[in-house]
Amino acid sequence: MTYLVTGGAGFIGSHLCEALLRRGEHVVALDNFNDYYDPRRKRRNVAPLLDQAGFTLWEGDLRNLDSLKALFAQHQPSHIAHLGGMANPRYSMQYPLLYEAVNVGGTINLWECVARGKVKAFVQASTSSVYGLSPTPWSETTPTDRPLSPYAATKKAAEVLGYTFHYQYQIPTRIVRFFTVYGPKGRPDMTPSLFVEAMRRNQPITLFNGGEGVYRDWTYIDDIVSGVLAALDTDLEFEVFNLGNSQPVMLRSFIDTLQAITGLSVTINAQPLPSADPPITYADTSKALALLNWSPVTDIEAGLERYWEWYQAEQTNG
Numbered sequence: 001m002t003y004l005v006t007g008g009a010g011f012i013g014s015h016l017c018e019a020l021l022r023r024g025e026h027v028v029a030l031d032n033f034n035d036y037y038d039p040r041r042k043r044r045n046v047a048p049l050l051d052q053a054g055f056t057l058w059e060g061d062l063r064n065l066d067s068l069k070a071l072f073a074q075h076q077p078s079h080i081a082h083l084g085g086m087a088n089p090r091y092s093m094q095y096p097l098l099y100e101a102v103n104v105g106g107t108i109n110l111w112e113c114v115a116r117g118k119v120k121a122f123v124q125a126s127t128s129s130v131y132g133l134s135p136t137p138w139s140e141t142t143p144t145d146r147p148l149s150p151y152a153a154t155k156k157a158a159e160v161l162g163y164t165f166h167y168q169y170q171i172p173t174r175i176v177r178f179f180t181v182y183g184p185k186g187r188p189d190m191t192p193s194l195f196v197e198a199m200r201r202n203q204p205i206t207l208f209n210g211g212e213g214v215y216r217d218w219t220y221i222d223d224i225v226s227g228v229l230a231a232l233d234t235d236l237e238f239e240v241f242n243l244g245n246s247q248p249v250m251l252r253s254f255i256d257t258l259q260a261i262t263g264l265s266v267t268i269n270a271q272p273l274p275s276a277d278p279p280i281t282y283a284d285t286s287k288a289l290a291l292l293n294w295s296p297v298t299d300i301e302a303g304l305e306r307y308w309e310w311y312q313a314e315q316t317n318g
């Protein structure tokens with residue numbers, strides 16, 4: 001069986017490729033190595049995989065249907081984990097058309113190929129951002145029709161299209177909504193990396209609302225990967241799952257934990273919360289427990305310790 005991981009050179013995608021290879025699967029990673037953040041980071045993410053048996057890197061763009069068709073003709077993937085796309089709600093405020101082209105248009109292109117292939121399972125990455133300002137905790141039945149950013153709206157559109165294509169082509173499909181993922185190889189535009197970089201340089205960190213009243217349901221990368229694997233392995237026809245830690249942490253307390261682990265001091269630059277960001281994210285994961293036998297196992301202290309270990313090794317190794 002061959003697993004296609006779109007966005008396979010990214011943060012979550014490269015971890016998933018590693019996990020699939022450890023299981024002995026054939027893996028094709030599709031990525032366009034765009035420069036939303038330094039593409040050398042993405043090259044480093046996949047470098048250790050390049051000479052592993054069963055791994056193929058396909059440099060291509062989800063917006064290029066011909067490239068996708070060629071990939072499907074050559075590799076005939078049996079399982080798809082669609083993680084490729086443009087992330088970050090705030091950045092999407094500046095480039096809504098780019099988000100639409102990649103997250104919606106790119107997803108439709110992928111489905112065009114899936115519909116004609118022999119795909120046994122399609123798992124599509126979505127986001128807690130679809131819940132907007134709905135009251136927490138968020139379960140999969142919580143309303144998602146008022147997203148706050150173009151990013152969230154395009155991910156919601158891709159979810160809805162996922163159902164349509166599943167219905168039309170009878171491909172078993174699972175949508176997985178990730179909640180603020182962190183850990184080794186974490187994206188440089190996300191809070192842990194931004195905070196640690198600023199603390200190391202003795203620069204002030206931007207803290208929305210001074211960290212008070214802002215909560216994030218930080219979810220460790222290994223827990224996300226085990227959730228995606230469970231969604232790939234199940235035989236459910238169509239389901240949506242929250243993959244979150246179910247333990248929201250106030251930003252102020254997140255900083256305190258980071259300080260205790262790193263021993264670095266922090267200066268705070270308090271700013272209002274951007275309009276694209278909800279004050280709280282909080283996953284109800286009881287459905288994933290019931291249907292996938294999945295629940296997160298990594299608490300924020302253990303996860304940040306592992307992130308800090310990785311970060312220090314990165315500094316040493318250049």
Ligand SMILES: NC(=O)c1ccc[n+]([C@@H]2O[C@H](COP(=O)([O-])OP(=O)(O)OC[C@H]3O[C@@H](n4cnc5c(N)ncnc54)[C@H](O)[C@@H]3O)[C@@H](O)[C@H]2O)c1
Pocket residue numbers: 006007008009010011012013030031032033034042060061062063082083084085086087088102106125126127128177178179180181182187
């Ligand atoms: N990291 C999180 O906290 C988080 C939370 C919710 C949802 N998600 C979703 O999970 C997925 C992976 O996120 P990530 O944090 O690993 O981000 P990432 O940016 O590290 O990974 C995404 C990858 O997709 C690739 N990509 C982007 N546009 C492409 C295109 N047109 N063609 C081919 N490849 C393209 C990028 O080069 C990148 O390597 C995304 O769909 C994101 O929306 C992430």
